[in-house]
Amino acid sequence: MQDTGKNIIIAGVGGQGILLFSNLLSKYYMKLGYELKISDVIGLGQRGGGVESHFRYSTKPVLSPFIKSGDVDYLLSFEQTETLRYLHCLKDDGIVFSSTFELSTSSVNTKLEKDMPESKTELIKRSGKKTFIIDPDEYKSADFDISKMMNIVMLAIYAEFRGYAHEEMIQIVKENVPEKFVAGNIKAYEKGIEIAQACPPTP
């Protein structure tokens, strides 16, 4: 085993399937014999709240359930305001995968707070980290809206980037999602591979 382990933060908002994402990914690393610790720190539990998952796999026993700031290898984010919250946690050579999807924040909606003046996508691009930006609208078609299955799309993008065997990942998806969703999930996964191959990193 060449890869001795990585620290990943998975971020987004409630209802985006982040827990399923980390569950599927954990199955992959378990099959490879890694030790894991996954901490799912959910906000107030309501829909629309921020969700943050600390995912650690290693050839040695994983100690802290939380990743220390500066120790994150990959930030996989499903919502771009949430991406901004974790940029400072990345290693100097850490890598960002971020959707441009944005769920407006209630405090801005109600004018209790001002929104950031700059474009959030630009802030992410200018973070100085290697960044993959995924715009779900760009890949939206009449019969298929990837924003609804971003967790599976992200799984494919991550797997492609890491050079993992897609057949194995698809097998894990098949084994772990309810039967009636399998076909849709596989379609989303294949779309994810396509996006990954077309999506250049910034800078």
Added chain:
Amino acid sequence: MQTENKISTLKMMNGNEAVARGAFEAGVKVASGFPGTPSTEVMDYTQQRYPDIYCEWSTNEKVGLEVAIGASFAGYRSLAVMKTVGLHVAADALGGAAGSQINGGLVLVVGDDVGRIAGDDYNDVRHYGNMFNIPVLEPSDSQEAKDLMIRAFEISEEYSTPVILKITSVICKTTSGVAIDENYTYEVKNRVKYPVSFSKVIMTTMMMNAKGSEHPKLTKCFNDFPAHMKRLASDSNDFDINKLELKGKKIGVITAGTPYFYTKEVLPDASILKLGMVMPLPEKLIRELAGHVEKLYVIEDGHDIMEKNIKDLGIAVIGKELFPKFPEMMRFTPDIIEEKLVPDAPKRMLMEGIPFRLPVSCAGCSHLFISQILRKHKIKASADVTCGLIGCFPHMESYSLQKCMGSSIALAHGYNVATDHKEKFVGMIGDGGFWATGINGLMNLIFNDSQSTTIIVDNSCLAMTGGQHVASSEFGFNYKPENKLEIAKVCEAIGVKDIVTVDAYEFENLEKAILNAVKADTNSVVIVEKPCVTKFKLPKGPLYSIDQDLCTQCRKCINIGCLAIESKKGKDGKVEIVINEDLCVGCGLCSTACKFDAINS
């Protein structure tokens, strides 16, 4: 006993799941309690995975603990699960069990929401360990959560005491490997050691009359609990769950729970005393560590409880002077330890100005209808800890008084008697809060001749914690239709003069019902019915949208507090108020709030 066919496999489990597995392997017969974040799923997993264990969600935590105490007296291992805030409700029951004779092991699994991860008050269950002189165990990961659960029952029986297993939100929500014997067979034991189990008031009363008596009728009432605890404290120096890891001489750390792992990762050379049992403390081990190192720290989540107990032993330890406790610090993280104890650690700062996500109700929640009517008519009202408490937040301002679970009815009554019923302060309560303790408030206001109005929101479950059943639900672990309690009938039996039941989505009827109830010069209850949209996945109605030509951006619709209504910057930079199609359920509340007729289905 299972050694012959033992097949150990590693299963990924979160802390709640592991505790449930521990209960199963400990041969628990009865599990009771009340939902509360972060430990609700301990019961859910127990009920789903281990059908041999009798499970119940009780009406409140006090009842839940009393059920477990009764089952324990019958000789069976029993557990009660709740969050620390819930143990405040059950504290009287715990005080009664502490120091009394224990037959079947009695364990309280209590969730401490350290760091307000799920937004709860900052509590520390270990205070009950000090107050009632009972042991507290604290796991550091899922494996330990399972192992300590079993150990807790053994300690409970061996030292005749209830035992608290403290689990934190981090433990509950962290998944890691647990070694499981797949061939394990569930085995219940019956252990009746004592013919009676009396609280300390009986014991001490008896002792006044019977000092020195050897009469078995008298001695059977006594339980020498101080001796049990002394023996436990002494034995704990040899417990394998308390581990002394002697390494470097510079830094020594006494720690427990997940902070143990933060410490190990940030300070790999430190000598560590890792406590699986945080109360009582193993004095010998602490002195040994203190003698080994130059500087001794205590790193504990929650309040400075171990720190105070260690200082009481006359041992110098550095704690809150370096790591200031609540409200300065919500919980330990590896970052905090690094910042304080690792010289020249790099500082990494969160980007400034990222907007905050204020909690918002689910689209279509019946609470939004009630909040809207209260605000519209400037009716003063109280809330407890239902999902409706979101109406307290500044964009809604529907409630001016909000306190603990079940409180709102008595809060309103108190306000009304103090103001001679001139203002008609309304108490709003959910069905969960009503059955938990709110019903007492209602009985109280009736026989004290109060004319208060109560709004009971019947959403058929305990929505805030994920939709567990309550006494009036049409489902549940032990549900039978004939045993379902009807809120309206109970209100009638209690003696409420005026009771109306309304569908939340019939806005005009609901508005009329609330206004009538408030105006009436008698006590009244308005029962607002609508199943929880999230739990019961209600079918969507026609989606609503905002006509941008008619919208004046007055934001009245946004202040309803619905998650589906957003203020969005378009590609041209212009702000528009829009309804998120994915989130809208078509309840139509927003259209009633718009004065410009801009919102339509």
